[in-house]
Structure formats: C-alpha cells, structure tokens
Amino acid sequence: MNKQSSQPRAIYYIVALQIWEYFSFYGMRALLILYLTNQLKFDDTHAYALFSAYCSLVYVTPILGGYLADKVLGNRMAVMIGALLMALGHLVLGASEISPAFLYLSLAIIVCGYGLFKSNVSCLLGELYATDDPRRDGGFSLLYAAGNVGSIVAPIACGYVQQEYSWAMGFALAAIGMFAGLIIFMSGKRHFAHTTGVNKELLCSTKLMMPVWAWLLVLLITAPMLITLLFWKEWAVYALIAATVVGLAVLLRIYRQAETHEQRKSLQLIVVMTFFSLLFWAFAQQGGSSISLYIDRFVNRDVLGYAVPTAMFQSINAFAVMLCGIVLAWLVKEGVSGNRTVRLWGKFALGLGLMSAGFCILTLSAHWSAAHGQSSMPLMVLGLAVMGFAELFIDPVAMSQITRITIPGVTGVLTGIYMLLSGAIANYLAGVIADQTSQGEFDASGAINYSINAYIDVFSAITWGALACVGAVLVIWLYQTLKVRARGVTA
Known part of the structure; x- marks a missing residue:
C-alpha cells in the first residue's frame, strides 16, 4: 500500500x-x-x-x-x-x-x-x-x-x-x-x-x-x-447568560471589523442559521429527557416476554444518523450549479420539516397511548429514526458555511459561538420545554400518575413549532431564489 x-x-x-x-x-x-x-x-x-x-x-x-x-x-x-x-x-x-x-x-x-x-x-x-x-x-x-x-x-x-x-x-x-x-x-x-x-x-x-x-x-x-x-x-442559567453575553459581544466585534459587504452578508447568514439551529436542537434534545420518560411510562416495550430497557432507545437516533449519512454520501453528489445560499436554506427547510414529521409521529403515538393505555414500540422507533435523519441537514450545513467565511482568524471563534448557542442555550430551552410534560396527579396511595395529555400537548406544540420554522425558512429560500433569478446569477 x-x-x-x-x-x-x-x-x-x-x-x-x-x-x-x-x-x-x-x-x-x-x-x-x-x-x-x-x-x-x-x-x-x-x-x-x-x-x-x-x-x-x-x-x-x-x-x-x-x-x-x-x-x-x-x-x-x-x-x-x-x-x-x-x-x-x-x-x-x-x-x-x-x-x-x-x-x-x-x-x-x-x-x-x-x-x-x-x-x-x-x-x-x-x-x-x-x-x-x-x-x-x-x-x-x-x-x-x-x-x-x-x-x-x-x-x-x-x-x-x-x-x-x-x-x-x-x-x-x-x-x-x-x-x-x-x-x-x-x-x-x-x-x-x-x-x-x-x-x-x-x-x-x-x-x-x-x-x-x-x-x-x-x-x-x-x-x-x-x-x-x-x-x-x-445557578447554571446565570453561567449560561454570562457566556452568551460574552459570545454575542465577540460576534458583534467581528461584525464591526468585517471589511467588505460580502463578509457582513456571510456573518448575517451564519447568525440566522444559528437561530434556527438553536430552535432545532431545543426540539431534538427532548430525546434524552421528555421523550425518554414518555417511553418509560407509556410505550409497550415488551418483545417476546423481554422488557426492552428504555435507555436502549437512545441508540436509534445515532443509528439513523450513521445509516442515513452513509446513504446520503453515496446518493447525493454536490453539484456546482445553483446558488449555494439557496441550497443551504433548502437543506435547513428539509431538516426542520423532518423534525416536525418526527414529532408528528410521536404525537400520534401519545394519542394511541391515551386511547389504549400504551403505544406500540415500532411507532416510537419510526419517530426517533426520522428525528435522527433530520440532524444531517442542520449542523453539517451550518458548520460548512462557517468554515467558508473569508474573515481571517475567526473560524474557531465562530464555531465556539455556534456551539454555545445551538448546544448550551438550546439544551437549557429543551429543559424548559420538557418541564411542560411534568404535570401529574397523586393517587390514593401517594404515587404520582403523570398526564399523557401533557405529552400530547408538548409533542403537538413542537410539531407545529418546527413546521412554523419550515415556513420561515421557505420564505427566506424563496426570497433568495427570486433575488438570484432577478440578477441572472448561477454560481
């Protein structure tokens, strides 16, 4: 060799x-x-x-x-x-x-x-x-x-x-x-x-x-x-606030030091993409919290007499990411025609749309649980797999755009700021969202019975929230498409 x-x-x-x-x-x-x-x-x-x-x-x-x-x-x-x-x-x-x-x-x-x-x-x-x-x-x-x-x-x-x-x-x-x-x-x-x-x-x-x-x-x-x-x-929220203030201040300084109009446009694009990534991950990180407890409490995990441990469901997301990533790498060849910014927003819309579809499946699962006491495991697996597939159209796209910025010496800093907002802040918001499922009532024995309706409400709200993000991204995508056509540009 x-x-x-x-x-x-x-x-x-x-x-x-x-x-x-x-x-x-x-x-x-x-x-x-x-x-x-x-x-x-x-x-x-x-x-x-x-x-x-x-x-x-x-x-x-x-x-x-x-x-x-x-x-x-x-x-x-x-x-x-x-x-x-x-x-x-x-x-x-x-x-x-x-x-x-x-x-x-x-x-x-x-x-x-x-x-x-x-x-x-x-x-x-x-x-x-x-x-x-x-x-x-x-x-x-x-x-x-x-x-x-x-x-x-x-x-x-x-x-x-x-x-x-x-x-x-x-x-x-x-x-x-x-x-x-x-x-x-x-x-x-x-x-x-x-x-x-x-x-x-x-x-x-x-x-x-x-x-x-x-x-x-x-x-x-x-x-x-x-x-x-x-x-x-x-007090973790105070540490996050302090880190976010510092991160945004650094981002503002980078923007002010940008020397060309194109550099500022690239920074604006990264900021908007980071905002949608933050929302995406606030939804996606329900997998380790509210979704995990939903599976534990309301999903039939019995397979031939063996109760599948709830923790095992966390493997579905990673498996979907790897399998779908291999398939995409094999099927999709990035062409040189078309405007890059337009393609980026098309991928973001697809990722957010898949996240909405995944939570729509989970909402159906929760309705099934409400009607029959427990939901089926295959429906749960399908929902988690779709959510895992969605990840391939968010972080890789955003990180690719960050590495293409032409401002010298800021790629690492921008990556850190992106991870701070789409990671740290998104996880904190994920906790706020998950807490909306914590409703329950104590029975006569003193045990708490958690409300399936709370999960239905949260999963449904995320479905519509992600769909609203898709609408906003499609508006941006349409605007970029019309602007490119008006200029007669193909990159």
Whole structure:
C-alpha cells in the first residue's frame, strides 16, 4: 500500500479513544434522566432542570479547555486529563445514591473532563497532518464514524447492565469504557512524539506570585467545586447568560471589523442559521429527557416476554444518523450549479420539516397511548429514526458555511459561538420545554400518575413549532431564489 494513501498510525489510537469516549458519555446520558426520576425519586421538574443544566454546561467548558490546551497543556495532555476526569466522574456518579452531593460533584467532574477532551481531540487529530495533506478529510470522517459506533452501542450495553444488575453497574460500565479507551490511547504514545507537548517553560514560569502549574492545580480543584455549586443551587442559567453575553459581544466585534459587504452578508447568514439551529436542537434534545420518560411510562416495550430497557432507545437516533449519512454520501453528489445560499436554506427547510414529521409521529403515538393505555414500540422507533435523519441537514450545513467565511482568524471563534448557542442555550430551552410534560396527579396511595395529555400537548406544540420554522425558512429560500433569478446569477 502507498504510504501516502494510508492514514498515520496515531489516528487509530485516537479513534479507539473516541469510540470509548462516546460510549462513556452517551451510555451515562441514556441512563441519567431515568436514574434521577426512577431511582433518586426526583420530581420531573427537578430532574429536567438538572439534566438540561448538565447538557448545557458541557458545551461551555470546551471554550476554556481549548484555551488551556493552546497555551499550556497541548492537545495530547489535555485529552488524557479530560478522559481521566470523565472516567472518575462516572465512578463517583455510581455513589450518588448515598448523598446528592456525590450526584452534583460527579456531573461537575464529567463537565470539566468533557471540556478538556471535546475541544481538543479533533485538534490533536489535525496535528497528524500537514496543512495540504489529502488524507486529512478521510481522517476526520473516520473519527466521526467512530463516535457514532460508540453512541450506538453505549445505550444498549449500559441499559442492559443497569436493568439486569444495578444503576451503579450501568454507570461503572461507562467508566470502564473510558478507562479502556485511555489505556489504549496511552499505549500508542510513541506515535504522538511529533505533536505539541506540554509548554514546560510556561508551566514553570511565575504568574501573580505563583507558578503556572500551581494555578492549574487550583483550577483543577476549584472548577468542579464551582460547577457543583451551580448544579446544587440551580445557578447554571446565570453561567449560561454570562457566556452568551460574552459570545454575542465577540460576534458583534467581528461584525464591526468585517471589511467588505460580502463578509457582513456571510456573518448575517451564519447568525440566522444559528437561530434556527438553536430552535432545532431545543426540539431534538427532548430525546434524552421528555421523550425518554414518555417511553418509560407509556410505550409497550415488551418483545417476546423481554422488557426492552428504555435507555436502549437512545441508540436509534445515532443509528439513523450513521445509516442515513452513509446513504446520503453515496446518493447525493454536490453539484456546482445553483446558488449555494439557496441550497443551504433548502437543506435547513428539509431538516426542520423532518423534525416536525418526527414529532408528528410521536404525537400520534401519545394519542394511541391515551386511547389504549400504551403505544406500540415500532411507532416510537419510526419517530426517533426520522428525528435522527433530520440532524444531517442542520449542523453539517451550518458548520460548512462557517468554515467558508473569508474573515481571517475567526473560524474557531465562530464555531465556539455556534456551539454555545445551538448546544448550551438550546439544551437549557429543551429543559424548559420538557418541564411542560411534568404535570401529574397523586393517587390514593401517594404515587404520582403523570398526564399523557401533557405529552400530547408538548409533542403537538413542537410539531407545529418546527413546521412554523419550515415556513420561515421557505420564505427566506424563496426570497433568495427570486433575488438570484432577478440578477441572472448561477454560481
């Protein structure tokens, strides 16, 4: 085989780590909302608030993690520390039945670990290639596919272990997966000798009367404590507000520094796309919260006498993304004719339309549950698969547009702002939406009976909300089409 056509050996250690990181993260995430409500007996409102705060903050900490890697740690060390923290966080989560303090601390440790890992594993992969290396795109495609494998397997494995053994074992399996990935990665140390290491000179220098390494140690200890406090006091929203204000201020500064009309138009396009992405993900993230509890309470999960664990349904979305992504890559060839902006809005309309269709199926499922006590599992699977398919027309399209902007030195910043809004803020709004399903009444024994009508109302509202977004996007698409035709332009 031609050496130039084969991938660097180091990539396979990164891919193994990525598989196990996704296994760890999504395995725990599939169990979390069920653990909070079924085992710790949180009411839905409290569970949704904590779940959305956790899912929001994992999109905020990568900003700091990326900064630390760039300045001091290097991508390889940051990734290893992040993986170790995530594994420890999952182990601590297994002890959370003893005290709520362990619950908040474990989530905080995972958030910190995720911040160091997620923002830097792709950068580490990028270090393996020269700027003009033709193997780069193939390497990133391989990393993306590996992540999907982990996120498909994780809910099935962790859900099975939790149901057959215990919640602590389910979380422990996620931790074991992360430890396994870290050990595999460290065994390939010699293949990363050429990548950027720790900045020892800066690490040993003195800042504000203390060595930099001491400040890092202080940060490593205090950051989880601070995030624990945010979870405990339910103050995460204030951290999100502060991060959003800073992000929007940076975006405004970039806009003002744009030198040409075309650059400003590109920024305006990105802002509008980010707004629709935020709404899309506020709807899509119901999968890990309100939809998961709906499945647990109102869907018939019996298959030949075996009760399928609710957590396993989280695999459907990832499987649909991977399968449909492969099919689209094979069938669709991006042509050179037609205006790019018009095509972008056409894809966004399709993605939002599929999301509306997915929630329409879930609404029908909820009506079936109201009429017959439980809904059928195939209907649920279909709805989740359609929602997974929808994702292929949102983030990849938006990220592609961001990377095409011609303003020097702002691509990374714009990517971070996009992830902040479509990730952190969208997850917080998802929690607000999910909380509308928390209606219920106590029966004579003191147990709460949750209202199926609340789920019908929320799923129906999202169906129409996503459809309204489709209408707005189609108006933009029509305007762009007419403008292009008026100018007689084909790009």
